[in-house]
Amino acid sequence: MTEIQVPDAGMWSFEAPGIAPGFDAHVRRQLPWYDDVHAMVREIATAYLPPRGRLFDLGASTGTFASGMRDILEARNAHLSCVEPAATMWPLLAGALMPLSCHVEIIDKPAEDVSFP
Secondary structure, three states, X not given: OOOOOOOOOOOOOOOOXXXXXXXXXXXXXXXXXXXXXXXXXXXXXXXXXXXXXXXXXXXXXXXXXXXXXXXXXXXOOOEEEEEOXXXXXXXXXXXXXXXXXXXXXXXXXXXXXXXXX
């Protein structure tokens, strides 16, 4: 497991060197309910994502959530839009998205700058 070296107060950035490789372990330590939230969103998507629907992953980071939604997305031929402005996360995100056979896009800007349909 890769450890994140936490920067000094006020210096945190997702773009900082070394953040992306240890991000998943770090976020699980900081947010112990992280996987539970993913499970709850899966339940909501199971109930409400229509065939050929669109799912947005805001702050997609390493693609953990997106890859965990694979079966639902593929069964519904859904469109996945991963919003992730941190370029340091893109290689890990792209790797997580490679196995998906649904339509996937990475939107490389902050969520507040995205035009939602």
